[in-house]
Amino acid sequence: MLYIHKRRTPDIVKRKTAEIINTPDSGYSAICLPEDTKQLRSLFEKMPKNEIREALYKEQHGLCAYCMRKIAPQYDSMKIEHYKALSEDKERALDYQNYMGVCYGGEKDKDEKPHILCCDAARNERKLTINPWNKRQMEAIGYRRNGEIFVRGDKGLDSKLVTDMQKDLDEVLVLNGKKDAEGKVVFDTASKLVASRRSIYQSVCTQFERWDEKKCLTKSFLKEKINFLEKQLQGDAMAEPYIGVRLYFYKRKYKKLEK
Ligand SMILES: [Zn+2]
Incomplete structure (x- = not known):
């Protein structure tokens, strides 16, 4: 998001x-x-x-x-x-x-069992706390290596807000597919959101390895890559799908390089 x-x-x-x-x-x-x-x-x-x-x-x-x-x-x-x-x-x-x-939230995707809808198709008319127009909220969105989307507790948001936003992600918009009682993802959405985000993470890892081998993985090099992605989110530019995932892992790496 x-x-x-x-x-x-x-x-x-x-x-x-x-x-x-x-x-x-x-x-x-x-x-x-x-x-x-x-x-x-x-x-x-x-x-x-x-x-x-x-x-x-x-x-x-x-x-x-x-x-x-x-x-x-x-x-x-x-x-x-x-x-x-x-x-x-x-x-x-x-x-x-x-x-x-x-999007259509999986309504038009291959009919698999269980067919788990996401986005508006899952939400219907329910109220949302999470809000893509809210910059502070969106700055707290993170991704895990397994492809899950989550709300970070370390970005200065009230803990009740973090819990409510996470609930919206998991239960209202169903962006993490179906989870079991322990919170493990057991079924992806029909639109394969978890798998798609995971594959972005894996491609980022491969990039890091390659750049590391070439000895070019520096702060300024990565900053350029981040700027390139952020340009896709300006003006009337079009962005690559799941761009937020790649940006998140690039920025995380950038922070590590700063230390
Ligand atoms: Zn969608």
Whole structure:
């Protein structure tokens, strides 16, 4: 998971939101949640979704807001996620500032048993504490050698917050697949998130070995590699999938070299 710098609402989206809210015939003003969720969703369907997806795609550098898988701006490759669930917040249902681009969470992946969904497909309408727009939270995201994603307890976040965020990762967004009672991953998600992150870790290890053999694994060398990756997260650049994993291990190594 990565920090997402939310951009301004595209004008066409702003206009449509205002039009729906201000047209008495739209029925918007009479909507009462949660009983009128269906009506609100049908108003959301009237939003300019192609433009919304295109904007989200750019601001997220082509990656799912939760799992960092590759997404594309087409409707069958990206869902528009309401961070605050549509059934819960009428004002934010038609608000671009509440939208994230997310993957299909394994719904379109090979049907394996057990078929474990992730991201929005696992979350449904549940509340989240973890928030990709929160920089401090995202700076506390870490990865383990086995491919697990976790929340670091050493980044100055309150311990209750760390626990709640970890719960969101494991139980709401299911980014670590299915764990047993001891917390060991027993089944990966249908989208193979754990295996994909693990293979990034392994490729980083191979790189380190190779660079070490060539005697080029220095602080400045690694800094260049980190800058190269971080450039993919700027402007309208597109990022490689799971980029957060590679960055995490590069930065960890960089810290070690500093000592
Ligand atoms: Zn995803």
